[in-house]
Amino acid sequence: MGSLRRLLLLLLLLTFSGLLPQSAPDPDDESCLTQLASSLLDPNHNLNNWTRTTFQNPCSGFTSYLQGATCNNGRVYKLSLANLSLRGTLSPYLSNCTNLQSLDLSSNSLTGPIPVDLQSLVNLAVLNLSSNRLSGPIPPQLAFCAYLNVIDLHDNLLTGQIPQQLGLLVRLSAFDVKNNKLSGPIPASLGNRSGNLVRFNATSFEGNRDLYGYPLGDGKGKGLSILAIVGIGLGSGLVSLVLSFSAVCVWLRVSERKLASDEGKITQLMPDY
Numbered sequence: 001m002g003s004l005r006r007l008l009l010l011l012l013l014l015t016f017s018g019l020l021p022q023s024a025p026d027p028d029d030e031s032c033l034t035q036l037a038s039s040l041l042d043p044n045h046n047l048n049n050w051t052r053t054t055f056q057n058p059c060s061g062f063t064s065y066l067q068g069a070t071c072n073n074g075r076v077y078k079l080s081l082a083n084l085s086l087r088g089t090l091s092p093y094l095s096n097c098t099n100l101q102s103l104d105l106s107s108n109s110l111t112g113p114i115p116v117d118l119q120s121l122v123n124l125a126v127l128n129l130s131s132n133r134l135s136g137p138i139p140p141q142l143a144f145c146a147y148l149n150v151i152d153l154h155d156n157l158l159t160g161q162i163p164q165q166l167g168l169l170v171r172l173s174a175f176d177v178k179n180n181k182l183s184g185p186i187p188a189s190l191g192n193r194s195g196n197l198v199r200f201n202a203t204s205f206e207g208n209r210d211l212y213g214y215p216l217g218d219g220k221g222k223g224l225s226i227l228a229i230v231g232i233g234l235g236s237g238l239v240s241l242v243l244s245f246s247a248v249c250v251w252l253r254v255s256e257r258k259l260a261s262d263e264g265k266i267t268q269l270m271p272d273y
Contacts, residue, residue, distance in 0.1 A: 026074065026075055026099075028096040028097065028098055029055075029058060029059075029075060029076050029096070029097055029099075030055045030056055030058075031093060031096045032076075032091075032093055032094055032095075032096035032097035033050070033055040033058060033066070033069075033076070033097070034052065034055050034093075035091045035092075035093030035094075035096075036091045036093065036094060037050045037055070038091070039088050039089050039090065039091040040086050040087070040088040040089075040091075040110075041086065041087040041088045042084070042085075042086060043085060043087065044084065044085045046067070046084040046085070046086075047067055047068070047081075047084070048067070049065070049066060049067050050066065050067065054066050058071070058076055059071035059074045059075060059076060060074065061073065061074060064076075068080050068081045070102075072099070075099035076097055076099065076100065077099050077100060077101045077102070077123075078100070078101060078102040078103075079097070079100065079102070079103050079104065079105075080102070080104045081104065081105050081108070082104050082105065082106045082107050082108070082128070083106070083107040083108070084108060085108065085109065086105070086108040086109065086110060087108070087109045087110065087111070088110060088111070089110060089111060089112035090105070090110060090112065090113075090114060090115050090129075090134070091115070092115040092116075092117040093117075094115065094117070094118060094121070095115070095117040095118060095119075095120035095121060097121070098120065098121065098122070098123070100121050100123065100124055101123050101124060101125050101126070101147075102124070102125060102126040103121070103124065103126065103127055103128070103129075104126065104128040105128070105129055105132070106128045106129060106130045106131050106132070106152070107130070107131040107132075108131075108132055109132060109133060110129070110132040110133065110134060111132070111133045111134065111135065112134065112136070113134065113135060113136035113137075114129065114134055114136065114138065114139055114153075114158075115139075116139045116141050118139065118141070118142060118145070119139070119141035119142065119144040119145065120144075122144065122145060122146065122147070123147060124145045124148060125147050125148060125149045125150070125171075126148075126149060126150040127142070127145070127148060127150065127151050127152070128150065128152040129152070129153055129156070130152045130153060130154045130155055130156070130176065131154070131155040131156075132155075132156055133156065133157055134153070134156040134157065134158060135156070135157040135158065135159065136158065136159065136160075137158065137159060137160035137161075137163075138153065138158055138160065138162060138163055138166075138177070138182075139163070140163035140164075140165040140166070141165075142163070142165075142166060142169075143163070143165035143166055143168050143169060145169075146169065146171070147171060148169050148171060148172055149171050149172060149173050149174065150172075150173070150174040150175075151166070151169075151172065151174070151175050151176070151177075152174065152175075152176045153176065153177050153180070154176040154177060154178045154179055154180070154207075155178070155179045155180075156179075156180050157180065157181055158177070158180040158181065158182060159180070159181045159182065159183070160182065160183065160184075161182065161183060161184035161185070162177060162182060162184070162186060162187055162190065162211075163187075164187045164189070166187065166189075166190060167187045167188070167189025167190050168189075175190060175200050175204050176203075176204050177204065177205060177208070178203065178204060178205060178206050178207040178208070179206075179207035179208070180207070181208065181209075181210075182205075182208040182210070182211045183208070183209075183210035183211060184210070184211065184212075185211075185212060185213040186205055186211060186213040186214065186215075186216065188213075188214070190204075191205070191213055191214045191215050191216075200215075201215055202215045202216055
């Protein structure tokens with residue numbers, strides 16, 4: 001009897017769920033996806049269903065019709081396009097995907113800067129742009145994404161300093177910027193956290209030649225590189241050799257003149273035979 005009641009209840013739920021209105025497509029998601037597709041090159045044709053028609057209706061409830069997208073209540077909340085040999089740049093219109101909680105475009109060949117506009121993704125928890133060829137600075141405005149748990153930017157060409165503002169992200173549990181071209185001091189709030197907060201060790205920062213501070217090193221003076229020391233040594237040795245050779249040449253010339261003068265004097269003093 002209990003099983004029959006449960007079956008009837010399930011049938012009623014399914015019947016009424018079919019009568020409920022489905023969530024309408026979101027125009028912001030459509031704009032976000034359309035602009036992102038236009039900024040990317042897909043040489044291996046991995047994104048065959050990334051078409052304008054699909055962008056108009058990428059989700060139906062929790063069902064996604066778009067490769068690499070995960071949906072939640074009719075909105076795109078996760079984009080995972082890792083390791084697809086994609087080229088191009090990051091569209092600033094990604095900021096229109098306002099429900100996005102995870103963005104993974106790692107292991108591609110993307111170039112250009114990280115858009116400042118990503119600050120509008122206030123629900124973003126995971127940002128993985130690692131193993132690309134992104135350049136320019138890390139936007140300090142990422143600190144406005146207060147729910148960020150993961151920032152992974154390793155193996156890019158990023159320059160400038162690590163923004164101090166990222167230390168304000170109290171939820172941040174994974175941070176990786178190794179193998180870039182970053183410089184300047186490591187923010188104390190990222191390199192040496194205490195109490196309940198996570199401390200990021202040296203592996204998060206290594207591979208940036210001009211980056212310094214704990215946990216990489218204790219001060220600004222990193223010392224001269226071995227090549228610089230060898231170069232200075234060789235240069236100093238060459239200068240010393242030139243100076244020594246010049247001094248010997250001058251001494252020999254002076255000695256020759258003195259010897260010639262002395263010989264002349266001796267000749268004058270010798271009697272004629």
